[in-house]
Amino acid sequence: MEINDKHHILKNIHVPGEMVLELGCGSRKHHKDAVGIDILDYDDVDIQGDVHAVLKEIPDNRITAVYAYHFFEHVDDLKGLIREIERILKNDGRLEVVVPHFSNPYFYSDYTHTTHFGLYSFSYFARDDIFSRKVPRYQERTLFILEEVGLVFKSPRPFYIRWAIKKTFQFIFNLSTYLKELYEEFFCYLVPCYEIKYTLRLQKE
Numbered sequence: 001m002e003i004n005d006k007h008h009i010l011k012n013i014h015v016p017g018e019m020v021l022e023l024g025c026g027s028r029k030h031h032k033d034a035v036g037i038d039i040l041d042y043d044d045v046d047i048q049g050d051v052h053a054v055l056k057e058i059p060d061n062r063i064t065a066v067y068a069y070h071f072f073e074h075v076d077d078l079k080g081l082i083r084e085i086e087r088i089l090k091n092d093g094r095l096e097v098v099v100p101h102f103s104n105p106y107f108y109s110d111y112t113h114t115t116h117f118g119l120y121s122f123s124y125f126a127r128d129d130i131f132s133r134k135v136p137r138y139q140e141r142t143l144f145i146l147e148e149v150g151l152v153f154k155s156p157r158p159f160y161i162r163w164a165i166k167k168t169f170q171f172i173f174n175l176s177t178y179l180k181e182l183y184e185e186f187f188c189y190l191v192p193c194y195e196i197k198y199t200l201r202l203q204k205e
Helices: 051-056 078-088 105-109 160-173 177-187
Strands: 020-023 035-038 063-069 089-100 126-128 144-152 195-202
Touching: 051 078, 063 078, 078 089, 144 160, 144 177, 160 177
Parallel strands: 020 035, 020 063, 063 089, 126 144
Antiparallel strands: 089 195, 144 195
């Protein structure tokens, strides 16, 4: 599909100044100052188009931060997307991603979900000094540093009592990295986690 640059952002991409992206922003951006990118046309979308095509129009080292909330699970070419984000981010740029945890029972109801995520998913694409368990990188280069991974427990409306109970589990299991790894190995199917949040920083130099 063609790119619909609704506010001529790509046309003026070389104008100096900080720029932040929110990928797959949908009908409501979490960051109002971010450039919203989505394949569907909503009011909060600034650039409508396929995310890979849009990112290719952005020059190297142009973006300060990239945010994505419940978007990465819809992406088929995850590795390609991460490589494009590496390219456009400035040194010390920030990547923040929130996705459903693989134990989330609602994950499988949505036919557009193609990729599942757990504690170690971004350890394959980043330098990981957080977790005890190490994963292979398959000789891939690594520019990202994994700074934080958090488990988020909640229930959707109208399950308010369940929501409150799950927040207790969130507090306990996020107390330490050991408890996070213990949870995913032994307890994730007893007390499903709703989503997982990754924070990464790019280190090009």
